[in-house]
Amino acid sequence: MDRRFQDIASHPSNRVFHVVFFPDRIYHAAYLNATRSSRYRYNVMEVRSKAEVTVLKGEVYLDGAFYTNFLRIEYRSARLVESVRIKNRMLGATVRCRFRVWMDTEERGLNQNQILDHTAEIVKLHYCPWVDAYQVELWQTLEPPPGNVHDFDVVPMIGKDGSITRRRTLSGKLAEVKRIREVDLEFFENDEMEYSGYFLPTPGPFDPARDLNQPQDDPGLPARDNFYMRNLQVPNDPFPSDRNTVQKANYTLTFIRNFYIPSSAMVAPVRYRNAMMDERHPLRRDDNIIAMRWLLQEELGGSLVFFHEVEIEPGKIEGTHQHIGSEELYYIVEGEGFAYLGANDSPAIAHYETVKQPVFGLDPKDVKKVPVGPGAVIFTKSGGIHGIENTSADKPLKFVAFLYHSA
Numbered sequence: 001m002d003r004r005f006q007d008i009a010s011h012p013s014n015r016v017f018h019v020v021f022f023p024d025r026i027y028h029a030a031y032l033n034a035t036r037s038s039r040y041r042y043n044v045m046e047v048r049s050k051a052e053v054t055v056l057k058g059e060v061y062l063d064g065a066f067y068t069n070f071l072r073i074e075y076r077s078a079r080l081v082e083s084v085r086i087k088n089r090m091l092g093a094t095v096r097c098r099f100r101v102w103m104d105t106e107e108r109g110l111n112q113n114q115i116l117d118h119t120a121e122i123v124k125l126h127y128c129p130w131v132d133a134y135q136v137e138l139w140q141t142l143e144p145p146p147g148n149v150h151d152f153d154v155v156p157m158i159g160k161d162g163s164i165t166r167r168r169t170l171s172g173k174l175a176e177v178k179r180i181r182e183v184d185l186e187f188f189e190n191d192e193m194e195y196s197g198y199f200l201p202t203p204g205p206f207d208p209a210r211d212l213n214q215p216q217d218d219p220g221l222p223a224r225d226n227f228y229m230r231n232l233q234v235p236n237d238p239f240p241s242d243r244n245t246v247q248k249a250n251y252t253l254t255f256i257r258n259f260y261i262p263s264s265a266m267v268a269p270v271r272y273r274n275a276m277m278d279e280r281h282p283l284r285r286d287d288n289i290i291a292m293r294w295l296l297q298e299e300l301g302g303s304l305v306f307f308h309e310v311e312i313e314p315g316k317i318e319g320t321h322q323h324i325g326s327e328e329l330y331y332i333v334e335g336e337g338f339a340y341l342g343a344n345d346s347p348a349i350a351h352y353e354t355v356k357q358p359v360f361g362l363d364p365k366d367v368k369k370v371p372v373g374p375g376a377v378i379f380t381k382s383g384g385i386h387g388i389e390n391t392s393a394d395k396p397l398k399f400v401a402f403l404y405h406s407a
Helices: 006-010 012-018 078-086 169-176
Strands: 040-050 053-062 065-075 094-104 122-128 133-139 180-189 229-232 245-247 252-254 270-273 289-296 304-312 318-323 326-334 336-341 354-355 365-374 377-380 385-390 397-405
Touching: 006 326, 040 252, 053 180, 053 252, 065 094, 065 122, 065 180, 078 180, 078 270, 094 133, 094 169, 133 169, 229 289, 304 318, 326 385, 336 377, 365 385, 377 385, 385 397
Parallel strands: none
Antiparallel strands: 040 053, 053 065, 065 133, 094 122, 094 180, 122 133, 180 252, 229 245, 270 289, 289 304, 304 397, 318 385, 326 377, 326 397, 336 365, 336 385, 354 365
16 A cells, blocks of 8 residues: 555545545554564555455565465454354354455346355454454465475464465465455354354355244354345336345445446336335325335445435325434435424424324334425434425425445
C-alpha cells in the first residue's frame, strides 16, 4: 500500500470527508501470521469486510524477495458463538469455513441457487489473539525457495490444517491473485469438541426446506453462520413470485472497486403483492403491487444488506412493519403520501395525528400519520415501526432505501 495514504489521513480535508480512515486493517500487515519472524514481509493489496468477516489478498516476501501470493480469512464469530450457545456448547480454538473463490473471468448467474455446494473447499481457522479473531492464510505454495528454509518461528504454523496452509485446487487462482474478484464463505463448528472429544459431522450445503425448519438446538448438528441465511432478490419473473427470491446463505466479499449503473431504470424491478401485509390487513388486495429495483445487495460491505429503489403506484401501500435487528433509511425522491411511524418512537412526531395500523405479524398498534414528499427522510432503528402509502390519485411515490444489520 502506498505510504502516502498515511499523509492523506492527517490532511485537513480528509478530516472532514474521511476519504482515508486510519488506522485500518490494510495498514496492519505487521500483524499477519509469518511476521512473527522478521524474515517475512506482506504486501496487502486489498482488504474487504462484511459483518464479522475480513478477507485480505496480497503477496508474501521472504528475505526481501517475492515468495508467494496469499489469501487470508478472518472471522470474529459472534454470530457463531450465539448459535453454539443454543446447543449448550462453546467454541474452541478452531472453527471450519467452507469457501469458494471466483476469478474476474468467471460468470455466476444470479437467477440460480447461490448456496455453496460440495465442490467448495473447507479449511480450518485458528483463533489468534493478535487480531482477536479466527483466521487462516492460504498460500499459493508452502515450499521454501531452492536453497532456503522457513524460519523456525513460522514452521509450526505451516501444514494441512495449519494457520498457514495450501489448497492444491486454489494454487492456480492464487497465481493470479490480482484477478480474484469475489470470495463466498460460511462458517461452522470444528469437527471435534475440545472438551468432550465428541465428533460433529461436516454439514452439507444449506438446504432451505430442511435447515429453515430444523430445531436450532439439535446437539447432533454443528452450529453454522451463513450470513443469517441471506437471500437475493432477482427479477426472474415479471410478476410477484417466489422465483424472485433466490436463497444464498453465505457471505460474499467482492474485490471490485466500483459499480456503475447508468440509470436505475435499466435494472428490472421485482414486484411484490401486499408486501409486509398478512391476511388480516384490511387493505390487502390482489392489485396492491409495489415494485423494487434491487440496485446493490451482496456487493455491499460492512453490515449493509441492500440499497434499492421502491415505486408505489397511486393508491397502493407497503404495509406497516416493525424492524428487529435491522435499521432502514428511506429518502423520498418523487410523489407524495403518508408514512406510518410508531407513535412512541420519536418525540419529534408527537404532534401528528395518531391512527391505528395493522403491523405485519403482530397486533395493530398506534402510529403517527406523517406526510412525505420529495426530500423527506425516514430513519427507523431496530424496534421501530414504519410503513408507507401513496395517497396520490395519479402519481407514483418513489424512494430509495438502505437496510443494514444493527447487531
